[in-house]
Amino acid sequence: MEILLKNLTKKFPNRNKSQGGYIVAVDHVDLTIPDGKLVGLLGPSGCGKSTALNLISGLEKPTEGQIIFGDRDVTDITPQERGVGLVFQSYALYPHLNVERNIRFPLENLKGKDKLTKEEMAKRVMEVAKLVEIDDYLERRPSELSGGQQQRVAIARALVKNACVLLLDEPLSNLDARLRLQTREEIRRIQKQTNITTVFVTHDQDEAMSICDLIAVMNNGAVMQMGRPQDVYDDPSSLFVAKFLGTPPINVFNGHIGDGGLYIGKDRVFDLAGQQRAERDVFVAIRPEGFIPDDNGKLICTPGRIEVLGRDVSILSGHEALISDTGLIRSIVDSDAVKMSEGRQLTFSLKKHKVFVFDRESELRIPFEVRDE
Numbered sequence: 001m002e003i004l005l006k007n008l009t010k011k012f013p014n015r016n017k018s019q020g021g022y023i024v025a026v027d028h029v030d031l032t033i034p035d036g037k038l039v040g041l042l043g044p045s046g047c048g049k050s051t052a053l054n055l056i057s058g059l060e061k062p063t064e065g066q067i068i069f070g071d072r073d074v075t076d077i078t079p080q081e082r083g084v085g086l087v088f089q090s091y092a093l094y095p096h097l098n099v100e101r102n103i104r105f106p107l108e109n110l111k112g113k114d115k116l117t118k119e120e121m122a123k124r125v126m127e128v129a130k131l132v133e134i135d136d137y138l139e140r141r142p143s144e145l146s147g148g149q150q151q152r153v154a155i156a157r158a159l160v161k162n163a164c165v166l167l168l169d170e171p172l173s174n175l176d177a178r179l180r181l182q183t184r185e186e187i188r189r190i191q192k193q194t195n196i197t198t199v200f201v202t203h204d205q206d207e208a209m210s211i212c213d214l215i216a217v218m219n220n221g222a223v224m225q226m227g228r229p230q231d232v233y234d235d236p237s238s239l240f241v242a243k244f245l246g247t248p249p250i251n252v253f254n255g256h257i258g259d260g261g262l263y264i265g266k267d268r269v270f271d272l273a274g275q276q277r278a279e280r281d282v283f284v285a286i287r288p289e290g291f292i293p294d295d296n297g298k299l300i301c302t303p304g305r306i307e308v309l310g311r312d313v314s315i316l317s318g319h320e321a322l323i324s325d326t327g328l329i330r331s332i333v334d335s336d337a338v339k340m341s342e343g344r345q346l347t348f349s350l351k352k353h354k355v356f357v358f359d360r361e362s363e364l365r366i367p368f369e370v371r372d373e
């Protein structure tokens with residue numbers, strides 16, 4: 001089931017009387033969530049991810065805009081009638097009911113033509129319990145399960161009514177690191193097996209990048225960019241997106257375009273192709289894997305220290321044009337490529353596809369072409 005968000009906006013009254021007005025939690029969002037895909041809504045705290053999910057589920061009503069499921073406008077339809085399965089960070093299982101009753105619960109409220117017999121309910125519960133691999137635990141109470149198992153029960157309960165859309169709000173937040181990894185793979189498997197259109201809210205980029213078909217990066221209620229995780233990482237449209245994706249984070253410098261070249265501070269790192277470009281100040285951002293230690297390199301840094309990461313090493317260095325709280329450039333290079341002696345300058349050449357240039361005002365990406373040597 002494709003989900004279409006058209007001009008979707010949600011404003012909350014600002015409870016801070018002295019400020020008055022509204023908080024715009026979701027700001028004129030246009031988004032297509034393709035049928036059968038797992039789509040991650042990703043962004044920092046307060047960017048509007050959960051509100052967007054609540055609008056899709058029907059728990060919140062939009063101030064403006066439309067929500068379309070397939071060819072059905074569901075904007076004014078109740079959550080029950082939308083046929084969505086919801087899973088939250090807190091599993092919200094009934095503690096006094098065993099797993100079987102917890103999963104069956106939504107089926108017991110079905111009315112009229114949807115009403116199921118006891119046998120039909122038992123069959124359906126077993127189907128979803130098998131799908132999430134919790135069928136051996138049907139008699140247990142939630143307190144007798146691990147966090148990961150409880151989350152699987154919550155997913156089974158969300159799916160049991162033959163949901164057409166699965167909505168997950170930070171479903172892994174309560175799990176420890178190992179279980180998070182395991183459960184996110186589990187979510188991916190269940191989604192693939194059922195082919196259910198799924199929207200997954202998280203602030204954790206690794207989580208989103210690793211399991212989602214598509215990610216939508218949000219900021220201040222707006223979708224900044226949507227695409228396949230690798231494409232968004234390789235081709236960020238704004239400085240915000242470039243900075244939000246990637247660990248270690250991208251390195252940002254004060255830069256300048258002028259005299260046919262791209263400069264970082266005083267270092268002319270690339271000769272630019274094409275017409276002479278207008279002089280302008282820019283931001284230059286370089287992914288950690290974009291640095292190559294090279295005696296003839298154009299970026300001249302002050303050496304810091306080396307962190308060994310196994311196959312790769314991270315070189316921490318400095319540059320006067322760097323914009324960073326830590327004051328350190330973090331580059332990741334092949335361990336064989338490192339030769340760094342204390343006190344001397346450290347020079348890098350740069351992989352051009354790992355270097356991005358952004359407008360100083362709008363912080364939007366500026367394409368540039370390097371002149372071949």
Ligand code: ATP
Pocket residue numbers: 012013023024025043044045046047048049050051052203
């Ligand atoms: P987090 O990751 O911290 O959960 P989020 O990206 O999911 O954040 P939302 O919970 O959607 O963000 O909130 C978006 C904005 O709307 C925030 O500024 C929040 O304070 C505000 N907000 C959310 N719900 C309400 C509400 N019921 N009343 C007033 N403001 C709200």
